[in-house]
Amino acid sequence: MELDSLYQEVILEHYKRPLNKALSANPLVQVHHINTSCGDEITLNLDMDGEVIKSITWDGVGCSISQASTSVVSDLLSGKTSSEAMALIEEFQVMLQSKGSDLGNEDNLGDGVAFAGVAKFPARVKCALLGWMASKDAISQAVAKINGLSSEEKR
Amino acid sequence: MELDSLYQEVILEHYKRPLNKALSANPLVQVHHINTSCGDEITLNLDMDGEVIKSITWDGVGCSISQASTSVVSDLLSGKTSSEAMALIEEFQVMLQSKGSDLGNEDNLGDGVAFAGVAKFPARVKCALLGWMASKDAISQAVAKINGLSSEEKR
Amino acid sequence: MNTQFDVSAVRSDFPILDRLIRGNNRLVYLDSGATSQKPVSVLDAEREFYTKHNAAAHRGAHQLAEEATELFEGAREKVATFLGAKSEAIVFTKSATESINLVAYSLGNALPGSKFHIKPGDRIVVSEMEHHANLIPWQELAKRTGAELVWFSVDPNGRLDLSNISDLINEKTKVVALTHQSNVLGTINPINEIAKQVRKVGAFFVLDACQSVPHFAVQVSELDIDFMAFSGHKMLAPTGVGVLWGRQELLDEMPPFLTGGSMIETVSMESATYLPAPKRFEAGVPNMAQVVGLGAAVDYLNKLGMENIHNHEIQLTKLAIDGLSQIKGLQIIGPTNLEMRGGVVSFAIEGVHPHDLGQALDQYGIAVRTGHHCAWPLIKKFKVVATTRASLYLYNNTADIEALVSGVERARDYFVGR
Amino acid sequence: MNTQFDVSAVRSDFPILDRLIRGNNRLVYLDSGATSQKPVSVLDAEREFYTKHNAAAHRGAHQLAEEATELFEGAREKVATFLGAKSEAIVFTKSATESINLVAYSLGNALPGSKFHIKPGDRIVVSEMEHHANLIPWQELAKRTGAELVWFSVDPNGRLDLSNISDLINEKTKVVALTHQSNVLGTINPINEIAKQVRKVGAFFVLDACQSVPHFAVQVSELDIDFMAFSGHKMLAPTGVGVLWGRQELLDEMPPFLTGGSMIETVSMESATYLPAPKRFEAGVPNMAQVVGLGAAVDYLNKLGMENIHNHEIQLTKLAIDGLSQIKGLQIIGPTNLEMRGGVVSFAIEGVHPHDLGQALDQYGIAVRTGHHCAWPLIKKFKVVATTRASLYLYNNTADIEALVSGVERARDYFVGR
Numbered sequence A, B: 001m002e003l004d005s006l007y008q009e010v011i012l013e014h015y016k017r018p019l020n021k022a023l024s025a026n027p028l029v030q031v032h033h034i035n036t037s038c039g040d041e042i043t044l045n046l047d048m049d050g051e052v053i054k055s056i057t058w059d060g061v062g063c064s065i066s067q068a069s070t071s072v073v074s075d076l077l078s079g080k081t082s083s084e085a086m087a088l089i090e091e092f093q094v095m096l097q098s099k100g101s102d103l104g105n106e107d108n109l110g111d112g113v114a115f116a117g118v119a120k121f122p123a124r125v126k127c128a129l130l131g132w133m134a135s136k137d138a139i140s141q142a143v144a145k146i147n148g149l150s151s152e153e154k155r
Numbered sequence C, D: 001m002n003t004q005f006d007v008s009a010v011r012s013d014f015p016i017l018d019r020l021i022r023g024n025n026r027l028v029y030l031d032s033g034a035t036s037q038k039p040v041s042v043l044d045a046e047r048e049f050y051t052k053h054n055a056a057a058h059r060g061a062h063q064l065a066e067e068a069t070e071l072f073e074g075a076r077e078k079v080a081t082f083l084g085a086k087s088e089a090i091v092f093t094k095s096a097t098e099s100i101n102l103v104a105y106s107l108g109n110a111l112p113g114s115k116f117h118i119k120p121g122d123r124i125v126v127s128e129m130e131h132h133a134n135l136i137p138w139q140e141l142a143k144r145t146g147a148e149l150v151w152f153s154v155d156p157n158g159r160l161d162l163s164n165i166s167d168l169i170n171e172k173t174k175v176v177a178l179t180h181q182s183n184v185l186g187t188i189n190p191i192n193e194i195a196k197q198v199r200k201v202g203a204f205f206v207l208d209a210c211q212s213v214p215h216f217a218v219q220v221s222e223l224d225i226d227f228m229a230f231s232g233h234k235m236l237a238p239t240g241v242g243v244l245w246g247r248q249e250l251l252d253e254m255p256p257f258l259t260g261g262s263m264i265e266t267v268s269m270e271s272a273t274y275l276p277a278p279k280r281f282e283a284g285v286p287n288m289a290q291v292v293g294l295g296a297a298v299d300y301l302n303k304l305g306m307e308n309i310h311n312h313e314i315q316l317t318k319l320a321i322d323g324l325s326q327i328k329g330l331q332i333i334g335p336t337n338l339e340m341r342g343g344v345v346s347f348a349i350e351g352v353h354p355h356d357l358g359q360a361l362d363q364y365g366i367a368v369r370t371g372h373h374c375a376w377p378l379i380k381k382f383k384v385v386a387t388t389r390a391s392l393y394l395y396n397n398t399a400d401i402e403a404l405v406s407g408v409e410r411a412r413d414y415f416v417g418r
């Protein structure tokens, strides 16, 4: 059944047991994203250790795709530098907009490649991207904040 | 050719040599009517002799149908009482709204029956009615004026 | 089932029902609340208009223009008769959304002194179960005029809470805009009961009939309302056509909305005067083919009979509610009794997000809608993220309902296990 | 004639051209300025949408909804490419009339402080040759906002009088709304020349492209304008669909016009926030089948080539002007040279009212338009009651023009004698 090609085992696994789904206290950055076409929402906290992402924690409601995908991204990006993270987000986005032709590089995206099948369902691409776009937004804000701080410190 | 069934000889005759097409001075009532779908306009003057229509004179621009029809009505109604005139206008209107089934009574409508063919061309019905509706309006106003006057006189 | 209603004959008029979905599944179309499918007779009427009579209605003395005008105005008569209305009171728009915006903008255009003028302190009343199309235009009108927007609540059974009606609809109220049937809950609202209070305070009553006119007999002569809006595409007609019915004396006096050709009486460079309704509100070359298609849709509905259609839908609705209620963790959002209720069934299942459910159903060939159904405040009120909605129409049969119930069960098992 | 352009092949794509008129006359359709005829490929595209893919675009995760969305958005891309524009800058409306009203109402909705806000003392510039659709919305906006409406004159040759351009378009000017090609005169206006002055004062330039986009290549990237409006039905597409193109950064910022479903970001009972363009301006279930038909119309035009179409029309226009000019008492209303001019020929004949002429031509199978052509102030300016207008399109051939010229002669003889 084709349903399994969309809902890969690993997606259902992340959906049932999501990673990092508990908001950290006093985060460096908090963002709130909504999928306006369906009402799914997430809140995402980001903490950095210098250039390196210390943790991404989150909470929210949504479909299995958006929940699992947020679980995957929160895990994947921890320990990466902000620029490494941004590149991975870009790679994931390209895969999802490929309409199914790009199967993703597991070495880079890890469990993220399980979402390659979603690209064949245009209405669901936004679900898969929700957590990734929230992460991207949070990282940009964090970088701006750190640069702002350091330039302030320099003054 | 079917064109002749619309443009009967008598219509073209009235169009080329319209009757009463010169406005009387100091009329009892003057009305101005426009066919908003094409811009044709007429000004029509009405004078009464008690209950009897003394004259209908007019001026204006329009197609052969509206010009000829106004010529016909101005001639037909002269000498009629206002209620006779209203009945004839009603009769003409019924003929034109019959879609061609009512050929009109020549004893009553005179040259007016030449417009029976117009009823088959819905877009032209308004043209044929322009002068008749203006006459109806003018007669109503005249009657109101006369009644107003006489009730004032009675007082 | 209904003996006067031969659903398999009906189905053969709808070519799309032969489509296979996601491989080899028959199409089970349960999304008619979003848009309905079209019978061949409607498609043929449109095509015949284009291939034989196409010309600009009301704008030419030639034969095609005459024929186009007759077909266009003939369709207006059909719609009028269908609603128990006069032709002159039927305004063609592009959609219910335009129809409602038309009323809101026209009121907003009225100058002080006009009975249509809305001013600060005036009140506009809506409800929590409105579709965005019958909510946001009134929010915006309230903002533009300084009027206050207030609303009826919805109770946990999905019915309007009328307990505070005389607080809500008071002497300040200028407009009451309500839906006839909720597109999420299926609830049919007691219009004439509410109308009594609307009449008492002299407000205008605007009815959103998008989900009622396609599904049961609606006669404006029996409803004590002032305006009514609906879309053709939800009642077998082409996309791109809607209707606004209004009381003739109001339509003739209200300020115009869209301005342009064919709605004018006289025009100079400085200003213009306007024709009475319906032309007053139909600026431009109209959506002629779509209107002609709507006329054919009305013919089709009349042939079947609105009473029969409604009975058929209600029988299927009962089947659906009974079947779905058996499913573990499933909650029907909306009334579960069939009194004052139409063929729209929304539900939520614990542990299965509507998006996932809709996706699984689609994989089995079953088309439903998931999300907030353009009624976000209502969805929030029921404290769910979204719902799954099955909405029925005359071409659905018991097999469709059985497919829905077993599909939902199967999907539930897939996501949460047995 | 044009070797790249096989008009008899083109004609075979238009079934209506086989109609017989008033007995046994072949149809000579010279009223494309009012509305064009439709090729089979457009009708087939619409029908295929309904019989295979019909569902509410952007509103469902099921397969039909996905396909409908793809077809709808695919048509948007076709239209964008056709105009040299970005997809996001193409807004689908019901007509040019709606498109122009959209801009006028959106500006009227802007609050003080916004760059779109229009206030007393501001100026709106139009011209004497505007169609009512590009005149009355601006009269009404001027009335609502207290702005002043001023206009370009038209000279006796039917050209815009630009001598006072810097008086008209000055630092008070907020909007300049002009037609690309006059629907009465055939005049094509020098847009970029006027745009220089519009840019200098920082006003918005709104172009009515109803009579240009269907007839010659229009690339928004080459026109220094801000908004452009046109209708599908005049360019082979179905009735009920129009386009507004706008500069992306303006569309995204402007206040919405029609409000309702599918154009929102978030909604509460009190207020809503809105998506960027194009969705911002496409409230409600869209006119999907008509948009898909418009996409097919664009395909058809592209296949023939806009350059070829224009050349073909210009050759026929020359024939028409030359032929008609020979007729005693006939006056062409509009330019008689072919520079900056399209295939619309208006005329008047002494002693023959246009209505009578139109009626006689109809009797011979020739469809023209007579009257004020929704441009009443222009007709008054030329001191005629009305004109007769022949308007050409790609399916017309030399036989059509010959029929027109001899028909007009015959009619003239009928009404005024030889």
Ligand SMILES: Cc1ncc(COP(=O)(O)O)c(C=O)c1O
Residues within 6 Å of the ligand: C261, C283, C284, C285, C286, D033, D034, D095, D096, D097, D098, D131, D133, D134, D179, D181, D182, D183, D208, D210, D211, D231, D233, D374
């Ligand atoms: C120049 C011009 N502008 C605007 C319009 C209005 O177009 P529509 O009636 O399709 O909205 C027309 C056609 O009627 C036109 O020729």
Ligand SMILES: Cc1ncc(COP(=O)(O)O)c(C=O)c1O
Residues within 6 Å of the ligand: C033, C034, C095, C096, C097, C098, C131, C133, C134, C179, C181, C182, C183, C208, C210, C211, C231, C233, C374, D261, D283, D284, D285, D286
């Ligand atoms: C209750 C209700 N009102 C209004 C609308 C809006 O209709 P449309 O999108 O056709 O304008 C809909 C359907 O979407 C509806 O269900």
